Amino acid sequence: MERITFVWDIHYKCNFRCPFCWFYGKWEEMGKHNVYPGINKLSEVWDRMYDLYGECQISITGGEPSIYPDFVRLIENLSKKHIVKITSQLSCAVDDICEKINPERVFFDINFHPLEAKSGELIEKIRKLKNKGFRGGVCYLAYPPQMKDILKYRDEFERNGITFALAAFWGEYEGKKYPESYTEREREAIKPFLGDMNRVSHHLEGKKTKGRLCRAGCHYASIKADGTVTRCGPLSHKPIGNIFDKDFRLMEAPSPCEADVCPNDEYVWLVDGKEG
Numbered sequence: 001m002e003r004i005t006f007v008w009d010i011h012y013k014c015n016f017r018c019p020f021c022w023f024y025g026k027w028e029e030m031g032k033h034n035v036y037p038g039i040n041k042l043s044e045v046w047d048r049m050y051d052l053y054g055e056c057q058i059s060i061t062g063g064e065p066s067i068y069p070d071f072v073r074l075i076e077n078l079s080k081k082h083i084v085k086i087t088s089q090l091s092c093a094v095d096d097i098c099e100k101i102n103p104e105r106v107f108f109d110i111n112f113h114p115l116e117a118k119s120g121e122l123i124e125k126i127r128k129l130k131n132k133g134f135r136g137g138v139c140y141l142a143y144p145p146q147m148k149d150i151l152k153y154r155d156e157f158e159r160n161g162i163t164f165a166l167a168a169f170w171g172e173y174e175g176k177k178y179p180e181s182y183t184e185r186e187r188e189a190i191k192p193f194l195g196d197m198n199r200v201s202h203h204l205e206g207k208k209t210k211g212r213l214c215r216a217g218c219h220y221a222s223i224k225a226d227g228t229v230t231r232c233g234p235l236s237h238k239p240i241g242n243i244f245d246k247d248f249r250l251m252e253a254p255s256p257c258e259a260d261v262c263p264n265d266e267y268v269w270l271v272d273g274k275e276g
């Protein structure tokens with residue numbers, strides 16, 4: 001059976017202040033939703049999910065996950081029963097991860113933010129992880145002022161054997177809304193990095209999803225820092241339960257999408273997602 005996937009915003013806290021972040025200017029307000037119940041309590045929660053659904057994929061994001069208290073021990077515990085994906089800007093030291101975490105159970109999705117990080121230092125850390133057998137590539141945001149450096153950074157990471165992907169920017173820059181405001185030339189520059197046409201139409205063109213049958217909520221769910229569970233990011237205002245509640249269960253069957261668009265990779269949970 002296909003693994004159930006949870007995306008977990010482990011906390012809303014970051015040591016970077018990137019202006020394109022969803023949480024920019026709101027860190028203090030968002031931080032009020034953080035709860036730190038301790039590793040034992042979290043292990044109980046994820047053991048319960050294991051008993052219900054077997055081995056799941058827990059995709060940990062934030063904020064920046066690596067500054068969560070006792071992060072390495074948490075990952076060590078979770079990855080005994082589940083596969084863990086960590087989305088991180090990797091500002092942390094990686095030695096402890098290399099020493100204590102099993103690379104067969106944990107992989108990385110690394111964000112490179114040149115406004116706050118240096119490519120050379122990041123490459124060194126990724127090298128250490130790769131030498132230990134961890135998988136993971138770099139993702140760079142097609143934020144308008146960063147567009148000019150796409151090829152330079154692609155070449156630098158690829159020269160070092162690190163895969164390089166792009167994400168389209170959803171937000172406002174200099175009074176213009178994106179992705180709508182990308183020029184034709186910018187769109188053409190981004191497209192090859194997005195891969196298949198489905199990613200192009202959802203990430204870049206905002207393809208409508210409302211009413212289409214989707215497995216988000218039953219095969220996939222998104223968890224906020226306070227434990228609130230929603231079907232997915234675009235429906236983050238519609239809770240379906242709380243992961244800390246002992247009676248929490250996922251929905252039993254796919255149901256129609258209630259969001260207008262699905263700008264991230266969550267569109268893959270559409271029942272007919274493969275057809276676009």
Ligand code: SF4
Nearest residue numbers: 214216232257262266
């Ligand atoms: S298509 Fe996207 S927005 Fe709609 S329910 Fe599925 S995951 Fe959520």
